Amino acid sequence: MPTMILPRLALAALFAVPLAGGAALASEAMRFKSVSVELPQSDRTFPGGHEAEAINNNCLACHSAGMVLTQPKRSRTEWSATVNKMIHIYKAPIDDTDVPAIVDYLASMRPQP
Amino acid sequence: MNHRALSRRAVLAGLGFGSLGAAAPAWAAGSVKLPLPGGPDARDLTTAFPGKGSMILQRTRPPLLETPFEVFDQGVFTPNDRFYVRWHWASIPTEVDAPSFRLKIHGHVEKELSLSLDDIVRLPQFEIAAVNQCSGNSRGLFEPRVSGAQWANGAMGNALWTGVRLKDVLDRAGVKAGAVQVRFNGLDEPVVADAPDFKKSLDLDHARDGEVMIAYAMNGEQLPLLNGFPLRLVVPGWYSTYWVKMLSDIEVLDHADEQFWTKTAYRIPATPGANVRPGETGYATVPINRMVPRSLLTNVMADASVRTGAPLNLRGIAFGGDCGVRTVEVSPDGGQSWLAAALGKDEGTYSFRRFEASLPALVAGRHELKVRCTNTKGVAQPLEPTWNPNGFMRSVAETTPVVAS
Numbered sequence A: 001m002p003t004m005i006l007p008r009l010a011l012a013a014l015f016a017v018p019l020a021g022g023a024a025l026a027s028e029a030m031r032f033k034s035v036s037v038e039l040p041q042s043d044r045t046f047p048g049g050h051e052a053e054a055i056n057n058n059c060l061a062c063h064s065a066g067m068v069l070t071q072p073k074r075s076r077t078e079w080s081a082t083v084n085k086m087i088h089i090y091k092a093p094i095d096d097t098d099v100p101a102i103v104d105y106l107a108s109m110r111p112q113p
Numbered sequence B: 001m002n003h004r005a006l007s008r009r010a011v012l013a014g015l016g017f018g019s020l021g022a023a024a025p026a027w028a029a030g031s032v033k034l035p036l037p038g039g040p041d042a043r044d045l046t047t048a049f050p051g052k053g054s055m056i057l058q059r060t061r062p063p064l065l066e067t068p069f070e071v072f073d074q075g076v077f078t079p080n081d082r083f084y085v086r087w088h089w090a091s092i093p094t095e096v097d098a099p100s101f102r103l104k105i106h107g108h109v110e111k112e113l114s115l116s117l118d119d120i121v122r123l124p125q126f127e128i129a130a131v132n133q134c135s136g137n138s139r140g141l142f143e144p145r146v147s148g149a150q151w152a153n154g155a156m157g158n159a160l161w162t163g164v165r166l167k168d169v170l171d172r173a174g175v176k177a178g179a180v181q182v183r184f185n186g187l188d189e190p191v192v193a194d195a196p197d198f199k200k201s202l203d204l205d206h207a208r209d210g211e212v213m214i215a216y217a218m219n220g221e222q223l224p225l226l227n228g229f230p231l232r233l234v235v236p237g238w239y240s241t242y243w244v245k246m247l248s249d250i251e252v253l254d255h256a257d258e259q260f261w262t263k264t265a266y267r268i269p270a271t272p273g274a275n276v277r278p279g280e281t282g283y284a285t286v287p288i289n290r291m292v293p294r295s296l297l298t299n300v301m302a303d304a305s306v307r308t309g310a311p312l313n314l315r316g317i318a319f320g321g322d323c324g325v326r327t328v329e330v331s332p333d334g335g336q337s338w339l340a341a342a343l344g345k346d347e348g349t350y351s352f353r354r355f356e357a358s359l360p361a362l363v364a365g366r367h368e369l370k371v372r373c374t375n376t377k378g379v380a381q382p383l384e385p386t387w388n389p390n391g392f393m394r395s396v397a398e399t400t401p402v403v404a405s
Helices: A008-025 A049-059 A076-088 A096-108 B002-014 B069-073 B117-121 B166-173
Strands: B028-033 B042-046 B055-059 B064-066 B103-107 B113-115 B126-133 B156-165 B181-186 B199-203 B213-218 B232-234 B247-253 B267-269 B285-287 B294-297 B304-306 B312-319 B325-331 B353-359 B365-375 B399-404
Touching: A049 A096, A076 A096, B069 B312, B103 B166, B113 B117, B113 B166, B117 B213, B126 B232, B156 B166, B156 B232, B166 B213, B166 B247, B294 B365, B312 B325, B312 B365, B325 B353
Parallel strands: B103 B247, B304 B399
Antiparallel strands: B028 B042, B042 B055, B055 B064, B103 B113, B126 B156, B156 B213, B181 B199, B181 B247, B213 B232, B267 B285, B294 B312, B312 B353, B325 B365, B365 B399
């Protein structure tokens, strides 16, 4: 990442830019530039083969896996409450029959980066 | 600056600098270790997000990007391309056409409005420096640990916000007698159709206090899309959950907002500092609201080696929460004795404030440095950590262990 290797002075100089811009705004009207971007998508799946099938099939439509895999260790009861919240509050279309497998996976998951 | 960064990234991607090992996504750019007790503490750094430099990847979709902590040592304003990112739902528009964008104001008003960006720019301009901090900033430091985004201290940033007072916009629409709250909605949507759209409400008096504003610029530039282009609500002194991004709809309500994100989500114990014992139940809760004071050393990290025989220079950033910074003190001995720090330039009530202090030389061995902010209302950071099950409102005077030799 190029920014990381800039010397400290150069960072300080970059940093001064926003303030100068802010001062200029007061005297001239803001002009907006339309924005079109691409957001990175994650192709990461929950590891574990067959045991991860239910979580991979049901959970990745709404969110990627990374934040789940970096949660601290939690009990089956706690994970069950989270899965229920996803279904009942956030309306995740999860098959009832897949719920036990998802909770099992989460409760036995070894947190990993 | 951002555009150059983007094209530079495109070039790097085209040259195939992508793959950095099996576990990392193709666009990972190094990794960091966060001070999360018990782990897992490793996170990838990423430069793949539009308008963003190197950020800590907490989640790809919807994005959760944490500001690397060293950025806070570089100044009191957080550069736009390092400003943290947090979205609730993954349906985020990736194209926003500036000329056709409209902000709608409707509900319990005399006259509905549909304002273009140029209409908004013609209103009286208002500027304020203010810290934007996630309710769950530093959640990953809670002990016992709690679930949610495992942020270290980088789910916050300070910017100079430019735009218009919300009051001026509401006055143009003419708030009718009997109005109670004002509800804010942005262009983002749930992936699942019947899931609750992310909306937040403020009481009418708060919405009209002359400080709550609609920002069209941060640090002098239009907002990065991931920070809410083209418009973002700014609620100085309040947690970021209220700072609705891609603000497109303002609805004046003649009743209290009953929808999920205002009434049910983001609640805290109605106790001082939102503090309860782990496992405690039966306490009353209220919607999260005003921020509390914090201070962080930015030039000495945990477990750093420092020299004996020479003063130890400390610096960092503090903020008062919902008011200014009165004092910042540092302690060389775990809080037994305190030394006043010198405060840097005052950029405004709600801004980060720089502090600096010089500790007398430490003797060889392990020491616990502490830093504590007292705000202008007289509220001091507690010396013991507060705790609640959502991991909101971390406020403890932070401890930095160092080894002098």
